[in-house]
Amino acid sequence: MIRRPPRSTLDRSSAASDVYKRQLQAALQAKEGLPITPENELLAYLTVEGFARHYGRLSGMTGTALQAEAEFRRNYGVSIVRVPSSQASKRTDYEPLVCATRLQKLEKIVRETKAVNTMGRPVLVGTLTVEQSEEMSQALKAAGIEHQVLNAVTNEDEAELIRRAGSYGVVTVATNMAGRGTDILLDEDLDERVLATFLGQVRPQLFSGESVVVECATSQVAAVLLTQIRELGDFACKISDDKTVVIANDRGFDSGLEPGRMQFGRGLHVIGTEVNDSYRVDLQLRGRAGRQGAYGSSKLIVSLEDQPVVYRGITGAYTSGDGSVRDSEAPRLIDRLQSAVEQDAELSLIHISAPTRRYAISYAVFCLKK
Numbered sequence: 001m002i003r004r005p006p007r008s009t010l011d012r013s014s015a016a017s018d019v020y021k022r023q024l025q026a027a028l029q030a031k032e033g034l035p036i037t038p039e040n041e042l043l044a045y046l047t048v049e050g051f052a053r054h055y056g057r058l059s060g061m062t063g064t065a066l067q068a069e070a071e072f073r074r075n076y077g078v079s080i081v082r083v084p085s086s087q088a089s090k091r092t093d094y095e096p097l098v099c100a101t102r103l104q105k106l107e108k109i110v111r112e113t114k115a116v117n118t119m120g121r122p123v124l125v126g127t128l129t130v131e132q133s134e135e136m137s138q139a140l141k142a143a144g145i146e147h148q149v150l151n152a153v154t155n156e157d158e159a160e161l162i163r164r165a166g167s168y169g170v171v172t173v174a175t176n177m178a179g180r181g182t183d184i185l186l187d188e189d190l191d192e193r194v195l196a197t198f199l200g201q202v203r204p205q206l207f208s209g210e211s212v213v214v215e216c217a218t219s220q221v222a223a224v225l226l227t228q229i230r231e232l233g234d235f236a237c238k239i240s241d242d243k244t245v246v247i248a249n250d251r252g253f254d255s256g257l258e259p260g261r262m263q264f265g266r267g268l269h270v271i272g273t274e275v276n277d278s279y280r281v282d283l284q285l286r287g288r289a290g291r292q293g294a295y296g297s298s299k300l301i302v303s304l305e306d307q308p309v310v311y312r313g314i315t316g317a318y319t320s321g322d323g324s325v326r327d328s329e330a331p332r333l334i335d336r337l338q339s340a341v342e343q344d345a346e347l348s349l350i351h352i353s354a355p356t357r358r359y360a361i362s363y364a365v366f367c368l369k370k
Helices: 024-031 048-052 065-076 102-117 130-142 155-165 190-207 219-232 279-286 307-312 327-347 354-369
Strands: 090-093 097-099 123-127 148-150 171-175 212-216 236-240 244-248 260-264 268-272 295-303
Touching: 048 065, 065 279, 097 102, 097 327, 102 123, 102 130, 102 268, 102 295, 123 130, 130 148, 130 171, 148 155, 155 171, 190 212, 190 219, 190 260, 212 219, 219 236, 219 244, 268 279, 279 295, 307 327
Parallel strands: 090 295, 097 295, 123 171, 123 268, 148 171, 212 260, 268 295
Antiparallel strands: 212 244, 236 244
């Protein structure tokens, strides 16, 4: 990606400057009419593992270490200890959704964003590249959804965009959000405003005599909503299967009429749009919601036309006759895709096979001990 002005090459998923190797940088500079800079000569390199082993003691803290416990033990020789959180998590992680085409995926993301944002909940849509964020922005704009974009192009406004990302009714499309090292702080009165907005939406249906089924994110949210509905009027209410609030009309629960269906949740809602190179990064993006005991939710929406899926051709066993993915098979497809992506990412770190890499690390340890 080229930034103007001044013109420089940037990594497509972050704002970091990027310099191509093997004369590609000079070719790009010539194309853009820039002064050609001499290519740097690589005299030596050191892997992260090799650098870490120069220290007598290693320690660190991350929220996703358990998922890479074997790697930490093998490459760094350290064990993982889980520190209990100070507050119980209230985040709801929904099952992934796999669409047949990329167009269907965009439509699903727009529909999901609109449904959640209608009640005032902030939404964070995470993308991997600047191109994906711009494509997502165009889809939201076409649907009339106001939003802000945080990527390498708008990186100077990062602090202000993140400050607003947890505000009432704000939709944010962000590239590489998992690696930005900052929390999205929610408005102090966000949950109260979201609840008031939702009650304002459901009230006309209740007073018109309709029955409503509300699918809530958690049982705690369902209990809060049930209490508030009862304060609206003398409605017959109950909670079924732990997280669903059923509000009956004046004919009771067995009126025979098809009830209206709605969804209700609290806090930030995170939507992932593609599988990352590391499951830990997916967890970090998901973890933007539900911080410090706050409510939140997350959902991954991908398609069979996404590059990682097409490249590996692993969809056959999970699709039905029309090419769509069965809902029950979506989690298995995502797990298999994640494993394949992580394996490819690990092997591409220094362009040698995993056994050779482990042998190099072992040899480095041997040399240090001598």
